[in-house]
Amino acid sequence: MPRASPERPSLTAALARSYAEHGLASRSVLLAVSGGADSTALLVGTARVRDTLALRVEVATVDHGLRPEAAEEVTSVVGLAARLGLTCHVRRLALQPGAGVEARAREARYATLEVLRQERGLDFVATGHTLDDQAETLLMRLSRGAALRGARGIHARAPTLIRPLLACSREDVLAFLATEEVGFVRDPMNADPSLFRTRVRLDVLPALNRAAGFSTVEHLATFARLASEDEALLAGLADAAWERLALDGGGLDAVGLRALEPPLSRRVLARLLVSAGARVDHATLERGRDVVARGGAMPLSDGFLLKATGGRVRCVGPGPQAPPAPLVLAGPGARGDFGAWRFQVAEGSAPPGVLALVLEEGTAWPLTVRSRKQGDRVRTRAGHRKVQDALVDARVPAEARDAQPVVVDARDVPLWLPGVVPRFVEPGAVACRHSLWAFPPASSERKTPPL
Numbered sequence: 001m002p003r004a005s006p007e008r009p010s011l012t013a014a015l016a017r018s019y020a021e022h023g024l025a026s027r028s029v030l031l032a033v034s035g036g037a038d039s040t041a042l043l044v045g046t047a048r049v050r051d052t053l054a055l056r057v058e059v060a061t062v063d064h065g066l067r068p069e070a071a072e073e074v075t076s077v078v079g080l081a082a083r084l085g086l087t088c089h090v091r092r093l094a095l096q097p098g099a100g101v102e103a104r105a106r107e108a109r110y111a112t113l114e115v116l117r118q119e120r121g122l123d124f125v126a127t128g129h130t131l132d133d134q135a136e137t138l139l140m141r142l143s144r145g146a147a148l149r150g151a152r153g154i155h156a157r158a159p160t161l162i163r164p165l166l167a168c169s170r171e172d173v174l175a176f177l178a179t180e181e182v183g184f185v186r187d188p189m190n191a192d193p194s195l196f197r198t199r200v201r202l203d204v205l206p207a208l209n210r211a212a213g214f215s216t217v218e219h220l221a222t223f224a225r226l227a228s229e230d231e232a233l234l235a236g237l238a239d240a241a242w243e244r245l246a247l248d249g250g251g252l253d254a255v256g257l258r259a260l261e262p263p264l265s266r267r268v269l270a271r272l273l274v275s276a277g278a279r280v281d282h283a284t285l286e287r288g289r290d291v292v293a294r295g296g297a298m299p300l301s302d303g304f305l306l307k308a309t310g311g312r313v314r315c316v317g318p319g320p321q322a323p324p325a326p327l328v329l330a331g332p333g334a335r336g337d338f339g340a341w342r343f344q345v346a347e348g349s350a351p352p353g354v355l356a357l358v359l360e361e362g363t364a365w366p367l368t369v370r371s372r373k374q375g376d377r378v379r380t381r382a383g384h385r386k387v388q389d390a391l392v393d394a395r396v397p398a399e400a401r402d403a404q405p406v407v408v409d410a411r412d413v414p415l416w417l418p419g420v421v422p423r424f425v426e427p428g429a430v431a432c433r434h435s436l437w438a439f440p441p442a443s444s445e446r447k448t449p450p451l
Contacts, residue, residue, distance in 0.1 A: 153224030
């Protein structure tokens with residue numbers, strides 16, 4: 001008979017503590033039960049502690065449509081739930097065998113359980129993952145080259161999902177079921193050597209235990225738990241670094257990114273690439289960090305380009321971006337959008353964070369907001385300057401210059417480059433009561449005061 005680990009609490013005590021620690025006392029849970037050992041122990045154990053926790057419990061079992069014997073397994077789960085006084089819901093799917101069936105079945109199962117949870121008004125779905133599942137997942141991910149994020153393994157809790165048996169081993173599960181004299185089914189997929197998890201469970205983990213001279217399951221699971229805590233800390237630091245380094249107009253401050261320690265620079269750079277839609281792997285990040293360190297550019301997958309020039313690091317999408325359509329403002333009260341910018345001709349002071357061009361008496365209407373043109377020049381305190389030079393000096397990325405608004409009057413004379421060049425007002429000019437307000441693209445990373 002399997003024996004529970006003597007240094008750990010009983011399965012029912014572990015279940016009760018897990019439910020309580022995750023705030024499920026006096027709440028509700030939908031148990032996902034396949035009829036296998038782990039989920040059966042979850043069902044019986046939860047039934048034993050539900051009254052103590054004032055826990056509302058319902059059961060769900062899913063037939064994926066992949067095996068004819070699954071119908072009998074569903075019947076056994078329904079019968080066991082009935083004997084324990086619990087409502088059981090049956091959901092049948094029609095999955096097709098073939099490549100990726102394990103992942104497809106898991107995705108469909110979780111989606112079905114979540115829909116049922118919402119329909120029944122329950123707080124959480126609970127699954128029967130154990131310490132052994134955690135150890136197997138860790139080994140699988142490490143073998144595929146996972147970093148600390150992947151080493152987190154299986155989470156004990158997600159927004160509407162809980163895994164209350166994650167502190168119990170498979171030996172604990174089998175010992176509990178033997179004590180309770182409850183049978184369970186054996187899914188033949190768990191012995192299918194074509195599945196990576198099966199090979200890890202039946203070949204790799206036992207070999208590791210033999211090599212170590214003791215069971216490594218709990219040690220591996222502990223590492224996954226500690227990795228999850230460490231990753232949460234590093235992710236928080238990376239988020240703070242992102243907020244600090246993100247530049248108005250997109251991209252990251254190159255000097256600041258180079259100064260980050262490698263664990264943070266990788267995470268911040270990965271966020272930049274992912275937010276642009278580029279694919280990320282370890283090799284790409286290492287090559288990207290090298291480009292950031294020395295400057296220049298690097299091609300990425302799917303036509304993306306990583307650029308580290310002009311003190312800014314950015315990820316540029318494939319192909320040239322078409323400039324926004326011109327916006328014509330006929331007079332007072334006119335408003336509209338130019339790309340991600342919004343403009344309005346209004347009276348009074350502009351709201352905080354909004355740029356403003358004070359209009360003069362005799363302004364040649366209509367005003368037009370358009371992209372730059374070759375030969376454009378704008379008036380500054382030092383005289384006229386080429387718009388192109390002003391954009392370069394302001395470190396507006398080359399790929400973003402066509403999206404930079406240029407405000408011109410009816411004679412096509414540039415008056416203003418919002419956020420880049422302030423409007424020069426001739427001495428003695430008389431202002432009218434109207435201003436042109438420019439609402440910049442929504443950004444919490446604006447680092448420069450409005451111009």
